[in-house]
Amino acid sequence: MSAKNAATLPAKGVWRGSLRTLLAVVMVSLLLAVSGVLIAIDFNRARNAAFETAEGHMRGFEERLIARMQSLSGETSGLVNLIVSIANSFLAGPDERIADKVTILRAALARSPQIDGVYAGYPDGGFFHAVNLSSTDWRTALNAPPNAAMAVRILNPNDGAPIGHILFYDAAGKQLLRRTVTGWDFDPRQRAWYRAAAGGSGPVATGPYSMATTRTLGMTISQAHKGNPEIVVGADVVLDHVTRFIASERLTPSAVAFVVDADKRPLIHSDRRLMNAIAASKSERDFDPSSMRDPLLEAIRAKPPSLDSMGLVEADGRRWVVLGSQVDSAILFPGHIAVIAAPVDELMAPAIRGLYQGLAISGAIVVLAILGALLLAHLITKSLHQLTTSANRLQDLDFRTPIEVPTRVREIASLGGAMNRARDAIFTFGLYVPKELVRKGLESGHFGRTARRQDVTAIFTDIYDFTTISERHSPEEVVSMLSEYFDILNDTVSAHGGTIIQFLGDSIFAMWNAPAADPDHAENACRGALSMRARIDAFNEKQRQLGLPQFRTRFGIHTGTAVVGSVGASDRLQYTAMGDSINVASRLEGMNKSYGTTILASGAVFEQCHDRIRFRPLGKGQAKGRTTELDLYEVIGVIGRVDEREPQALAPRPLPSGN
Numbered sequence: 210m211s212a213k214n215a216a217t218l219p220a221k222g223v224w225r226g227s228l229r230t231l232l233a234v235v236m237v238s239l240l241l242a243v244s245g246v247l248i249a250i251d252f253n254r255a256r257n258a259a260f261e262t263a264e265g266h267m268r269g270f271e272e273r274l275i276a277r278m279q280s281l282s283g284e285t286s287g288l289v290n291l292i293v294s295i296a297n298s299f300l301a302g303p304d305e306r307i308a309d310k311v312t313i314l315r316a317a318l319a320r321s322p323q324i325d326g327v328y329a330g331y332p333d334g335g336f337f338h339a340v341n342l343s344s345t346d347w348r349t350a351l352n353a354p355p356n357a358a359m360a361v362r363i364l365n366p367n368d369g370a371p372i373g374h375i376l377f378y379d380a381a382g383k384q385l386l387r388r389t390v391t392g393w394d395f396d397p398r399q400r401a402w403y404r405a406a407a408g409g410s411g412p413v414a415t416g417p418y419s420m421a422t423t424r425t426l427g428m429t430i431s432q433a434h435k436g437n438p439e440i441v442v443g444a445d446v447v448l449d450h451v452t453r454f455i456a457s458e459r460l461t462p463s464a465v466a467f468v469v470d471a472d473k474r475p476l477i478h479s480d481r482r483l484m485n486a487i488a489a490s491k492s493e494r495d496f497d498p499s500s501m502r503d504p505l506l507e508a509i510r511a512k513p514p515s516l517d518s519m520g521l522v523e524a525d526g527r528r529w530v531v532l533g534s535q536v537d538s539a540i541l542f543p544g545h546i547a548v549i550a551a552p553v554d555e556l557m558a559p560a561i562r563g564l565y566q567g568l569a570i571s572g573a574i575v576v577l578a579i580l581g582a583l584l585l586a587h588l589i590t591k592s593l594h595q596l597t598t599s600a601n602r603l604q605d606l607d608f609r610t611p612i613e614v615p616t617r618v619r620e621i622a623s624l625g626g627a628m629n630r631a632r633d634a635i636f637t638f639g640l641y642v643p644k645e646l647v648r649k650g651l652e653s654g655h656f657g658r659t660a661r662r663q664d665v666t667a668i669f670t671d672i673y674d675f676t677t678i679s680e681r682h683s684p685e686e687v688v689s690m691l692s693e694y695f696d697i698l699n700d701t702v703s704a705h706g707g708t709i710i711q712f713l714g715d716s717i718f719a720m721w722n723a724p725a726a727d728p729d730h731a732e733n734a735c736r737g738a739l740s741m742r743a744r745i746d747a748f749n750e751k752q753r754q755l756g757l758p759q760f761r762t763r764f765g766i767h768t769g770t771a772v773v774g775s776v777g778a779s780d781r782l783q784y785t786a787m788g789d790s791i792n793v794a795s796r797l798e799g800m801n802k803s804y805g806t807t808i809l810a811s812g813a814v815f816e817q818c819h820d821r822i823r824f825r826p827l828g829k830g831q832a833k834g835r836t837t838e839l840d841l842y843e844v845i846g847v848i849g850r851v852d853e854r855e856p857q858a859l860a861p862r863p864l865p866s867g868n
């Protein structure tokens with residue numbers, strides 16, 4: 210692998226993508242990690258908060274439900290107990306002391322809308338029943354007058370021919386209407402509430418059952434009168450009050466609340482459909498709750514949660530949070546359990562919404578981060594690309610363009626400054642070393658002492674009587690003229706694919722086919738020499754006009770094998786070529802003096818390109834220090850062109866690609 214390639218590939222195991230991608234990947238990864246952790250923490254917090262909130266709501270709701278049930282039970286049993294204890298008016302028959310009974314009951318019923326009615330059953334089958342007409346069921350059942358607030362139903366056994374009446378009262382207790390009822394077939398002594406309490410002392414609860422008249426589901430608290438244990442006072446509690454309460458508060462859209470009795474049979478349910486099923490079932494002797502086919506109810510009955518602690522049950526393909534609490538010491542609901550259940554997915558909905566919001570916000574942040582990373586990376590990589598372009602220009606030994614890297618990143622700015630200093634250093638260095646040589650060294654990666662045998666074409670030039678010129682002009686003038694002159698030679702040699710290897714006083718040593726390969730090196734060397742001669746003619750014409758000396762120049766060209774490479778001390782190398790072929794080119798340059806020629810080439814050069822370059826044969830000649838003779842040729846011009854003496858730069862044959 211060449212040094213150039215090795216220098217561009219990153220070391221193994223590091224990032225191989227662009228910086229822009231790297232920055233984006235790093236920033237996005239960091240943001241994803243951070244936002245992921247934050248979202249997870251936030252979601253966890255939100256979930257815990259959701260559960261805590263749910264638990265708080267459920268407990269609060271449960272407490273209110275139980276308090277409602279307890280007050281229901283307490284108020285009802287309290288009222289019954291009051292009547293049996295002090296209301297002697299109830300010791301009188303059903304149609305006696307009615308006004309006293311109405312006075313006691315009117316306020317009580319107005320105060321406790323959940324009490325559907327209060328009544329007394331007599332051992333002779335008589336019956337007194339005060340009804341709260343806030344219930345539409347009763348209004349309809351009794352066909353109550355519009356402003357009636359309370360109705361009193363009286364059944365007088367009348368020695369086997371029972372007579373019934375209904376009296377309607379307004380809210381102030383004024384009697385509005387008295388209606389006789391016939392055919393009323395009702396015997397309180399057959400009712401469960403009577404049988405359960407008659408002869409006893411304490412309150413008893415019966416039910417739930419569908420009320421005889423309104424068919425609504427209710428329960429009864431009844432108690433024997435202290436003055437006559439065969440007279441039983443009872444009060445009906447319509448459970449609809451509890452159902453409406455538990456249906457009024459929905460923790461979540463699908464949350465449910467219900468009450469099961471000590472045998473885990475549902476008594477009250479927030480779901481109206483199930484409540485109707487419960488009500489309908491109360492007339493059945495052995496009601497089987499599973500007939501309600503409610504998966505949640507079944508799941509909770511199968512795995513009742515421990516009381517007062519949050520439990521989880523699976524039902525209907527959902528997970529439910531369940532809280533069950535004992536209703537406690539209520540006469541009406543002994544051993545009953547109030548259960549609240551809410552689906553986890555709904556409880557978690559706020560947390561999940563928060564999660565999605567968090568994900569959306571994080572997504573937006575990640576997108577912004579990507580854009581920011583790309584922008585940042587663009588800012589950085591743009592500068593780095595500019596630096597890379599500058600470095601490539603340096604690698605191509607193009608020192609003309611200063612390295613300007615507009616950047617806000619201090620490190621990059623200092624890198625640009627360092628590269629500018631390196632550019633200046635290399636530029637200075639480049640003044641002393643043929644660019645092509647450095648280029649080839651970069652490509653081949655061979656910089657140390659290297660030497661190899663190959664064919665090359667060498668040109669040596671020399672200025673006539675430069676010593677005399679130097680004698681007649683100040684060193685500053687000589688250097689200035691020589692610099693301009695060498696610029697001409699250097700540009701022209703490079704333009705024809707050659708490389709000036711050395712400047713030797715007033716002469717140069719240029720080479721073709723090394724360090725840059727060139728299959729037409731002999732031809733291009735001749736073209737280069739012709740072009741240099743043309744441009745030196747123009748230079749000399751200018752010198753003449755300025756009254757300055759002319760740099761008449763001799764060229765010697767030879768092609769052959771030489772050892773080419775870097776020689777010298779380990780820290781001070783000189784790239785050059787050595788061998789007989791190079792000496793011949795140098796001798797040919799000097800032999801121009803005796804042949805009166807300008808560009809003298811060897812037979813080897815002629816052999817390489819006599820079909821493209823015009824030569825004038827000069828016969829054989831002996832170079833100083835050599836034993837063998839050389840075939841000598843003057844290089845006249847390019848075949849197919851007018852005389853080359855006209856000052857025109859010859860367009861070099863395009864070098865083969867790959868140089």
Ligand SMILES: Nc1ncnc2c1ncn2[C@@H]1O[C@H](COP(=O)(O)OP(=O)(O)OP(=O)(O)O)[C@@H](O)[C@H]1O
Pocket residue numbers: 671672673674675676677679712713714715716
């Ligand atoms: N290899 C070299 N390295 C450095 N300077 C050199 C080298 N060869 C010659 N010079 C210098 O270049 C100048 C010209 O030398 P050169 O031998 O070309 O004589 P000249 O006056 O130009 O006559 P001629 O017409 O023979 O070239 C001299 O001042 C000489 O010191």
Ligand SMILES: [Mg+2]
Pocket residue numbers: 671672673674675676715
């Ligand atoms: Mg000279």
